[in-house]
Amino acid sequence: MQVSLSRTELAQYVRKQFENLFPDGTDLSDLPKFIDLALGRVEHCFSRVRLKGYFANGQPRFSHRHSDQYAIFLYYLANRAFHEKPGHPIADKAYALNKALHALDAYYEVQLPDVFAVQHPVGTVLGRASYSDYFICYHNCTVGANLDNDYPSFGRGVVMYGGSRVIGKTSVGDNSFVSTGAIIIDGGKLEGSSVMHGIYPNAGRSRTDRNVISDIFGV
Structure with a gap:
């Protein structure tokens, strides 16, 4: 190296x-x-x-x-x-x-994955979620718990764009994008190859043909 x-x-x-x-x-x-x-x-x-x-x-x-x-x-x-x-x-x-x-608030007890990246992560908080490889986040993102102390989980290859929030009992599938400003709270199981958008309780998802690992990480 x-x-x-x-x-x-x-x-x-x-x-x-x-x-x-x-x-x-x-x-x-x-x-x-x-x-x-x-x-x-x-x-x-x-x-x-x-x-x-x-x-x-x-x-x-x-x-x-x-x-x-x-x-x-x-x-x-x-x-x-x-x-x-x-x-x-x-x-x-x-x-x-x-x-x-x-x-950047990434507490040492939080187990971030072996392969991840941050891009100008000012104001980002990464809580005690379950993370997988090829996770990337931008500025002012939040990963956190709901009032019952449930945390999200992230599949392989997930992008959180600036200002997005993923909170509570939410399972984000492989190869997914969380749009700028999106707020996902207790979103349940979200299919992979998706774009999450909108603000709770009216957040939604759309299909995508993009690939996080190749398009974002360049691998």
């Missing part, structure tokens, strides 16, 4: 950000190990994404200066730290840093 910083340089870079924003003297000695684990997930993910800047000359590419890529990296860093050592402060710091830098 092509990287803008070596693993050692990236660990130093993240450490400085932590110490600047969270100057509480926390032990960060595990940071290099968690960064190695996060970069492993980044490489696996980006090798299956052909969005501009993610892949070049036959190799995945990660740049700490590409803010969408860095947002994905920080999620993976927080998630790996949480799974390796539950309660580790690095998980909390990486999660909070992601919110501070990108206004």
Whole structure:
């Protein structure tokens, strides 16, 4: 994988950000190990994404200066730290840093898929849904629970365009698009190869011949 910083340089870079924003003297000695684990997930993910800047000359590419890529990296860093050592402060710091830098709320306990992407995700909240590979979201999206604490599930290859919401007991089928501004609440089981549109309680769906994995991810 092509990287803008070596693993050692990236660990130093993240450490400085932590110490600047969270100057509480926390032990960060595990940071290099968690960064190695996060970069492993980044490489696996980006090798299956052909969005501009993610892949070049036959190799995945990660740049700490590409803010969408860095947002994905920080999620993976927080998630790996949480799974390796539950309660580790690095998980909390990486999660909070992601919110501070990108206004992306992707909590480390949420299991985002091995292959996903974000595009300028300012104001996006990704709750405790069930996600599948080739998920992509844009700005100001919300995935969350209803009053009964039911969360959505997403099939393989789903796009959430800007300002869309998927809430509650909703199962979005494979190869589906959630339109800009759509609000889907307790939508039940939604067939794949569909476009979700409209606002609850009058939301609807239309068939589509587009393909998320090839058209959006370029795979």
